[in-house]
Amino acid sequence: MTQYQKILLLILLLSSSLLVSACERSAFSWPAPETGTIATINLASHQDLSNYLTANDYQWDTLGQGVPLFLLTALPKDLHRIQDTTERKQLFFLSLLPSVLLANQEITLQRQQLLIALRHYEAGLPLSSPQQLLISRLTKRYRLRHNPLTNQSSRKQLLKRLDTLPPDLVLAQAANESGYGSSRFSRLGNNLFGQWTYATGTGLVPKERSANQRHEVQRFASLYDSVRSYMNNLNSHRAYRSLRTIRAQKRSQKQALRGIDLAAGLLLYSSRRDAYVADIRSIIRRNKLSRLTTVSLRPVAAHTAAL
Numbered sequence: 299m300t301q302y303q304k305i306l307l308l309i310l311l312l313s314s315s316l317l318v319s320a321c322e323r324s325a326f327s328w329p330a331p332e333t334g335t336i337a338t339i340n341l342a343s344h345q346d347l348s349n350y351l352t353a354n355d356y357q358w359d360t361l362g363q364g365v366p367l368f369l370l371t372a373l374p375k376d377l378h379r380i381q382d383t384t385e386r387k388q389l390f391f392l393s394l395l396p397s398v399l400l401a402n403q404e405i406t407l408q409r410q411q412l413l414i415a416l417r418h419y420e421a422g423l424p425l426s427s428p429q430q431l432l433i434s435r436l437t438k439r440y441r442l443r444h445n446p447l448t449n450q451s452s453r454k455q456l457l458k459r460l461d462t463l464p465p466d467l468v469l470a471q472a473a474n475e476s477g478y479g480s481s482r483f484s485r486l487g488n489n490l491f492g493q494w495t496y497a498t499g500t501g502l503v504p505k506e507r508s509a510n511q512r513h514e515v516q517r518f519a520s521l522y523d524s525v526r527s528y529m530n531n532l533n534s535h536r537a538y539r540s541l542r543t544i545r546a547q548k549r550s551q552k553q554a555l556r557g558i559d560l561a562a563g564l565l566l567y568s569s570r571r572d573a574y575v576a577d578i579r580s581i582i583r584r585n586k587l588s589r590l591t592t593v594s595l596r597p598v599a600a601h602t603a604a605l
Contacts, residue, residue: 336400337368344374344389351392358388361589364596365396371520372488378480387585390478391469394490397522398469399595401529402462409460412436419447436460441534458542459533461549466587467557468525470578471564473585487517491528537566556591557582 341347347370351357354366370393380386415429425433433447436456446453475492476484483489487502494513495501501514518524532538541563548555561578568574582588 337366338371339368340371341374344377344380344386347374347377347393348389351389356392358392361593364594365399367400367595368396369400369520369522370394370397373479373484373521375485377478387473387478390473391585391587391590393479394469394472394521394525395465395590395593396595397525398465399593400522401525402465403595404526405460405462405529405533408432408436409457412456412460416447416453439530439534458546461533461542461545462555463529463532464555464557464560465590465593466582467560467578468529469587469590470557470561470581470585471528471567472525473581474574474577483515487515488521488524489515489518490521490524491531493524493527493531538563540565554591556588558588 339350341350350368354368355363356366373390373393377386377390380389411429411432415425415433418425418429433445436442437446437452440456440459442452442456444452446456472490475481476490479485479490483492483502489502493516495516496513498512498514501516503514507513516527518527532541541560544560544563545555548559558579561575561582564575564578565571570577
């Protein structure tokens with residue numbers, strides 16, 4: 299089973315009737331599975347990528363039709379050779395947007411399942427094996443010290459952490475950290491966000507690393523892995539607690555999540571602090587990325603065309 303088949307299986311399992319009843323689906327406005335087929339593509343050149351997007355009628359001015367469900371394994375190595383800056387940036391954003399939406403969908407489904415499991419627990423009902431496994435995995439993934447079923451503080455933390463991130467913020471950071479896909483780390487390691495690892499020999503050694511430093515820049519098997527890891531980092535690391543607080547406040551006020559607002563919680567993402575936040579906001583504004591906060595994946599029936 300390939301990694302992408304596992305992703306599909308996870309989402310289908312999370313949205314299956316094994317874990318929820320019909321009445322609970324209605325009560326939670328349960329999202330129907332939207333991922334019948336994931337097209338996994340690995341294209342050698344930016345021209346091949348451009349042709350693929352054109353074949354699927356997926357362009358900057360057709361976003362209202364939805365985003366086709368495909369996962370790009372890696373960015374074309376010659377993406378930086380596109381002379382037209384606007385074209386290069388748009389191709390970069392369009393290539394990554396499906397991964398961002400799919401990662402957010404995965405989070406949404408997990409949150410739905412968590413809420414159902416919590417309701418069952420509070421009602422004194424036994425949790426199914428899949429529900430117990432979900433709780434265990436979320437506790438570990440979101441770095442909780444205690445079981446959210448029995449510890450109110452951990453439960454509040456998990457609900458605050460297990461939430462989506464606006465696509466404009468994700469794409470703006472990916473553009474900033476990877477130089478729109480031109481950085482060595484994005485080309486050789488699918489690392490779009492500059493994430494580190496301390497497992498020696500598993501990543502890429504930064505050329506500017508000093509002799510007393512041991513960190514490496516993490517390698518990822520795919521762009522989707524990089525996006526998921528980055529989202530988990532913002533959703534679980536203590537450095538981004540303020541971002542999660544801003545997001546929770548927006549939720550409580552029933553306001554839309556915007557990258558412009560949540561960027562204020564990225565002060566500790568870079569040593570440049572305020573200047574870094576200003577850069578992320580500038581990328582969002584200059585590229586009109588706020589429009590991406592309302593786009594969605596195309597329905598299953600809208601097949602993805604091959605090259």
